Structures are given as structure tokens and as C-alpha cells.
Amino acid sequence: MNDHLLDIRHLTSAFLYNGKLVPVIMDVSYSMHSGEVLGVVGESGSGKSVTAKNIMRLLPTPSAKVLGGEIWLDGENMLVKSEREMQNIRGNKVAMIFQEPMTSLNPVYTSGGQIVEAIMLHQKLKKNQARQKAIEMLDLVGIPMPAERLKAYPHELSGGMRQRVMIAMALCCNPKLLIADEPTTALDPTIQAQILELLKDIRSKIDMSILYITHDLSVVAELCDRVVVMYAGMVQEIAEVYDLFDKPLHPYTIGLMQAMPRMDLKLNRLYNIPGVVPHVTQMPEGCHFAPRCPYATSKCQDECPPVMDAGNRHQVRCWRYQEILKGMLK
């Protein structure tokens, strides 16, 4: 094994749709080092969450199936683990936080009780030791008066506080990898900023990698070291964050960056990527982005490009990336 904490290789996974298995992610490969913050960006239906749930093996078994590929986490292949082994891995090695903290927390138990439960399930601690640990964790995630807040039910907490509780719960067993699936999307701007600061702060205190899934390129720019851009079930571009924003090579990435309204540039019209994301049952033959791409040629429509190495750890799935790199396409 190499020194990658997480290594996803050619993962293809499918969902049962009208009695047929339809692939929703195809040939997804990316890896991350320990201590790294990797951003996965994409719009809805890009497969960014499905990939993450495959790592956790959280997809329902009869209706979702892995058709090929491997997921290596800390030197072990996740896809051959039994459910029992997975229960031990979840929480201890890899933990996950979700978009909507209200639906992820149980409304009839106190938030403290749920953290204590998680600690006792995974670590051999007595109840009052677990309680002490829970208070420490709440303090770490910046919840004021943690001992009192242990007794609060989820509905008594604000959205930002609930997300902090979720983060505390995820961190309580010192996982090596935290998967954050759009954790700030449902939050207000000032609270989102607080949670992003918290994640940065935690990262500087604890040795932990974060796989950060989002649809927002600005959040990636703020937090991540490296970025994976996904579109329609495939990885389209992987690059260091500075590299990606400096010279994006995939037409989709370029389009996404131009489609964002910005306050510092006053534009009359935004660039818009024409068309819509194709439905999983009607994926194009060639490059998945070809129908919406301004640079698409007949080759793009017929043949799906492989992920190509553009040097400097920059990978891109586009036939015409060299022309884009040289600035030959406008």
C-alpha cells in the first residue's frame, strides 16, 4: 500500500431504477493523503454524495450495487468488509456529517445523550467518563456552557449549534477521516462562516483529514487543499486548489466559475451553461458534458475521454484540455 489515507480506484456503482441497474457513478478515482482537506464539488446528481456513501457503505443493499472498483481506507478495502466490521470502522476510522442536522439528530433524545451513546458504543468508557468526554467535545466545537447544553434537545438548539453538535459527535472517536456532506448548505451566511472557521480550527488542532462535499466553489476556495470536480457521475478534473482557480482546464469547471454571481465584479449577465444535467438513464455516449459544452467536437460526442494527466498533479477528463491550457479556445 502507498501512503494514501483514502484511495478510490475506478469505482462504478449503480442504483436499481425500474428493475434495471443504472450506473450513477462511473470510473471514479481519487485519493487523499492523511491531513489533507479534499473538496468534492459538483451539482446535484453529479455523484459526489453517492461516492462518499460508498466509502461509508451507507447505501441500501438491494437497490444500490457496486459494479466495480476498489475503496482503500487506511490500507483496507472497504468493499470486502462485512456489515459487522463496518460498524467498527464507522465512527472510529471514518465519520460523517450531513447537510441537515435536524434530520440527523434524534429529536426525542438530548443532544448530550446522543454524543454519550456514540462514545460508549465505540470506546470502552464508563458513562460518567463518556459524559466528561462529551463535554470536552462540545467545548472543542465552540458551544458555550457545554455542561448545560448536554441536556438540550435538538429542537432547543439553533441550526448552527446543531451542526456543531453533529461535528462533536463525529469527532468524539478521533476518526482519521471526516466526511462532511454539504454541512453548511442549510445554514445562514454568518453561521456558515463560523462553521468553516471551526473546521479550519479543528484541523489545526487534530490530525484528521476532511473530505468536504459541496456545490459551492467559494467554500472550496476557502477551506480545501485539493479539489475534485464531478459532473454527471464522473470525475472531470482534479487539481490543487490554487491551480484549479488559476487555470481551470475542464470546460465545466470554467463554466461553473463564470456562472457564480460575484459582488466584486458587476456583470450585466452571468455566463450560463446551457441545458441541464442529463438524467442517469439518458447519459450521453461520449463525454457526459459534451451536450452542454461550448467546445464539443464530434469526437467528444462519440468517445468519452479518459482522465488525463496535465502535469503538476492536475488531472482532467477532456479531449481538448491542451488547447484550453494554451488559451487557444475562447
Next chain:
Amino acid sequence: MKLLEVEHLKKHFPVRAGFFKRTVGYYKAVNDISFSLDAGETFGLVGESGCGKTTVGKSILRLIEPTEGLVKIEGRNVTAMTAGELMRERKNMQMIFQDPYSSLNPRMTVYRLIAEPLLLHKLVDSKKDCEDLVKKTLEIVGLDIRDMEKYPHEFSGGQRQRIMIARALAVSPKLVVCDEPVSALDVSVQAQILNLMKDLQQQLGVSYLFIAHGMPVVAHISKRVGVMYLGNLVEIADSDEIFFRSLHPYTRALIEAIPKPDPNARSTRNIVKGEVPSLVNPPPGCLFSNRCPHCTKECQEVKPTLHEVYPGHMLACHHV
């Protein structure tokens, strides 16, 4: 003449408690809001959840009854209208909601969804007229007229938002209240809808009251922007002015909270601490005082009022 004038609008929701459900206090969701909007313009209302921006929008259309204040459309007093007058006036004022998944009746076809307001306001004489107008409306929002007999679930989020826009614009309104119309959409689709709304404004001369929590989107589409915090407007200015010369600490906090799409701008941002206080027992002075980095004794005791600091720039803050 102004198209829309809102004067001292208030909406207080009673807070009930106990066995007899007696009113024990008021939740001042909207507390004394005034602004105006010219024909063909866009006014943006921006603020975080619970600031009352949606309540303002709904009160203007009288989808909820305002507690106090005046709303005038082209000088006609909406707040004093009878039910019949209001019904007729609604032809001039329409609304687009955030969630295109829950705001369209799943059992109606696109044709019926768009024809409904036309029939309700008796804008068409015959079935043929109605069909023509529906087709014309679908075309201007960029939908295929062959999809007319489809149901909402057959469309993507962006297309559903187009149906919502078509439904609102079918009756040729003068004002459309847009409540977070692009918040549920993907970035690329969001750009399509924002461009469409701008194009339609130029074509049809419709005015928008654009309500959203995201500063970049509001600043992009609006000519003037009002920033709300806890039921109050704290700053109103032109959208460029808001970004480059905002004066209120909350406005600056909102702008600074937005991550920039540039890793080089990754900075030691000044992030506003704390959370929004409860509105049932608001602090006596400035409502932002408990989170404000520049708070003084005056701020805690005296509530600042909205006043003009430069021509066209209104501010509610003791310190400039």
C-alpha cells in the same frame, strides 16, 4: 410615481402560552419597515433566516395581514382594500416561491397551472385565446410548448422554477415578489434563471421585489438593496454602494461571511460572533448590539433609526 411604496409596515405575531392560550407577548417579525420601488426596477431584500424578509413580501401581497402600516401600489392603498378589490389588484402583483417542488400542484398539468390565473382574472375570452396566451408565456420563459400536457414532477428544478415564473407573469403583473427564487437551484441553473429574470424585466418592464439570503445573488440582480436584521431594515443603498461602501456593521459582516471564489483571498476574516437573539424579548437598544464589534453604551440603550447619511444611502447605526 413610485410603483410600490411601503410605509411603516409592521407584523407582530402573538405568542400564546398556557392552557387558555393567552397572548403573553408579541413576536415582532417585521417592525417598522419603509421602502419604495420604481417601475421596472428591482429592490433586493437580504437577511438571514428569521429576519422577516419573507413576512415583508407576504404582507405586501396581503397573503398575511400586516399589523400596521401602509402598502401602496401605484398610489392605491392595498392595506385598505376589501377582499374583492384585493382579488382584482392581485393581477398586478404576483409571487414566486423558493421551492419549485412544493409550490406547484402535482395534479395539474403545466397548461392548467398557467391557465388558472388567466381564467381567474378573466383575461381570456375563449379557449383558443387561453391556449395562445399560455403558449406565448411558455415561450418567453424558455419552455417547450410540447411539454404543456406534462406534470410538474416530469421537470427538473430549474424548469419548474420557469413554470413558476410563467405562472406569475402570465397575467402581466406590475410587481413580482420573488421569495428566494434561486436558492434551491444548482449554480449553473441559478445563472440561467437570474439571466431569464433580467431579460424578462427588460422585455416586459416588470418590477421585482427580490428576497434572498445570499448577498452576491441579491447584489447581482438588484438596483437597490435593503439589508434586514431581526425585523428591521438596517441599511438601504444602491447595490454597488452596499458592496463597496457599506456602513452598517451587520452588512459588512454579511459580506465578509461570504467565502470568495479565490483561494488567494483566503484570509483571516473577521467573522461575526454569536447568533441571532430571540425576538420575543429583544434588547432595548440596537438589535445588533450584542454581536457588534463597535458596540457602545449608547447602542445598548437607544435604538438607532434609519436615516439618510448620503443621498440615497440610508443607515440605522449610531456610529458612521
